Amino acid sequence: MTERPATPDTTRADAVGLREAMVTELRHHGAIATDRVAAALSAVPRHEFALGETLEAAYAADRALVxxxxxxxxxxxxxxxxxxxxxxxxQAAVEPGMRVLExxxxxxxxxxxxxxxxxxxxxxxVDxxxxITERARACLDASGYARVEVVTADAEHGVPxxxxxxxxxxxxxxxxxxPAWIDQLAKDGRLVVPLRLRGLTRSIAFDRVDEALLSDSYRLAxxxxxxxxxxxxxxxxxxEDGVGLRIDDDSQRFDVGVLREALRTPPIEVWTGAAYDLPDELELYLMTRLRHPAMLHVGQEHIDSGRFNPAAGRGVAALIHAGSLAYRIKRDNPATASGYESGVIAHGPAAQEAAEQYAELLRRWADHHRRRGAATITYLPGGAGVLAPGQGVVIKKHGALATSWD
Ligand SMILES: C[S@@+](CC[C@H](N)C(=O)[O-])C[C@H]1O[C@@H](n2cnc3c(N)ncnc32)[C@H](O)[C@@H]1O
Incomplete structure (x- = not known):
């Protein structure tokens, strides 16, 4: 595609045409589900907020512009x-007349x-x-949205x-x-937040229920x-070089020396017979259900050499158990409901046990939860002690997250 700079010479028709194409594509991919959201995206001239970018870049449906x-x-x-x-x-389901904080x-x-x-x-x-706020203010004024209030502050305290x-x-x-976000939310309000949870980010729509938050939906973000x-x-x-565990939670403590030893032992492989698909749903299940999880990341050189399965290249849920490490893999299997089968690779002295524990979860997910939106996530404010750490519970600084699976 030839890219044209968004200069004053650019005709309004070019922008309108590209904008409509973007809206059509977003509908096609299911990102837009309602006419109201479609109308908003059709109305706002996105290119006027994408200064210095081409029209095509501004209206590419899946491109963030740094x-x-x-x-x-x-x-x-x-x-x-x-x-x-x-x-x-x-996810936010914004209605006319509402008060919204971005x-x-x-x-x-x-x-x-x-x-x-x-x-x-x-x-x-607020930013x-x-x-950023100066730029946002100027773009909003120039495109006819002077009524939006722009505030410069650390949003940790909201905008009271x-x-x-x-x-x-x-x-x-x-x-x-x-705490400020919950305090400043109306009693029946909704908070939509891309939340980091054991190395994964999900945009979670939480409804306020008294002082707690209960998820209505979650999406990859x-x-x-x-x-x-x-x-x-x-x-x-x-x-070791090119092999690491991503840790974002104080409860994730491991003996690195022991795991290094484990990786030197030959791997074992266990197949589950269970269907593999919906990797983002499966990964959320594993990271909230494995007893000692961490995201395993492996450099391309280890995959090219055959030492690690390609599944570990993009980052994969790993189980750390008794000085051993297990992670999931997949293979074609037309006998399963998805055409793919989940399996496990494990290293270390308790490799067999770790692999069996992991495989059991893969089977449980495939049998009971293999669909979109099977998780319900609850946030309870109150700091440490509000929920005991355990299966499905992730302790944060200001509260705790509990995830249950239908
Ligand atoms: C992805 S951008 C926002 C995109 C924007 N909503 C849009 O219309 O495309 C994220 C912004 O969050 C801001 N940010 C980061 N930490 C923040 C904080 N503690 N309080 C307020 N803003 C913050 C950054 O400065 C950055 O401009």
């Missing part, structure tokens, strides 16, 4: 991909929210970075002045849910990380 990087080159602000914005707006600004998503709440509603957008909010939509990766007081540091524990 607007700022840190000193190491990592993205810290972006115009999120229209796909995830549409998905989150559908956490993480850029202007475009706030303009979509302004379309959804209409003239009787209110949209407040920690004054450069305009609370309560019917909806809070977080557009930056969060590791926890600060990826966002730039939270800065400020709610910033979180994920660690990659190196087991």
């Amino acid at each position: 607007t700022k990087r840190d000193e190491h080159g990592a993205a810290i602000s972006s115009l999120s991909a229209a796909h995830i914005q549409a998905v989150m707006l559908e 956490i993480g600004s850029g202007g475009y998503n706030a303009a979509l929210l302004a379309e959804l709440v209409g003239p009787a509603g209110k949209v407040v957008s 920690i970075d004054p450069e 002045d305009a609370a309560p909010y019917d909806r809070i939509i977080v557009t930056v990766g969060a590791w926890d849910i600060p 990826g966002f730039v990380p939270m800065q400020g007081q709610g910033a979180f540091a994920e660690r990659l524990v190196r087991l």
Whole structure:
């Protein structure tokens, strides 16, 4: 495709045509489910928030456009991909007249929210970075959305002045849910947040139920990380060159020396006979059900050499058990419901036991939970002690997450 710069010469018709094509594609992929969200995406000129980008880049349905990087080159602000914005707006179910807080600004998503709440509603957008809020303010004013309020602050404390909010939509990766977000949510309000949970991010739509939050839906998501007081540091524990475990939770403690030894032992392989598919659903199940989980990441050189199965290349749920490590693999098997079968590779002195434990979960998932949306996630505020650590419970700083599976 020839890419044209979005200059003043660009005709309005070009932008309108590309915008409609984007909306059609988002509907086709299921990101847009309602006419109201489609109308909002059709109304807002996305390219006016994508300064310096081509029209084609602005209207590519699944492309995030980085607007700022840190000193190491990592993205810290972006115009999120229209796909995830549409998905989150559908999750949020924003109605005319509502009061909405957007956490993480850029202007475009706030303009979509302004379309959804209409003239009787209110949209407040907060960002920690004054450069971003200045830019968002200018873009909103220029495109006719001066009614959106833009605030510069660390969203750890929300924006109390305009609370309560019917909806809070977080557009930056969060590791926890600060008390201010629940306090500032209306009694029957909804919080949509891309939450980090044992190395996975899911955009979770939580409904407020008294002081707790109960999930209505969750979707696969990826966002730039939270800065400020709610910033979180994920660690990659190196087991050897090109092999590491991603840890984002204090409960994930391992004896690295013992695991290094385990990796030197020959692997065993166990096949389950259970169907494999929906990897994002399966991964959430495993990371909330395995007794001692961690995400295993392996460099391409180890896959090319045949030492590790390719499943470990993209990051895979691993079980750490009795100085041993197990992870899942798959193979074609037309006899299963999906045409693929799950299996396990394990290393270490208790490899057989670890593999059997893991395989049992793979079978249970395939037999009982192999569908979209089978998990219900509850967030209970209150800090350590609100829920005992255990199966399906992830302890955070300000509360705990419990995941159950229908
Ligand atoms: C993906 S961008 C937001 C995209 C935007 N909503 C849009 O319309 O495309 C994430 C933003 O979150 C901001 N951010 C990071 N940590 C924050 C914090 N603690 N409080 C408020 N904003 C924060 C970043 O500065 C960044 O601009």
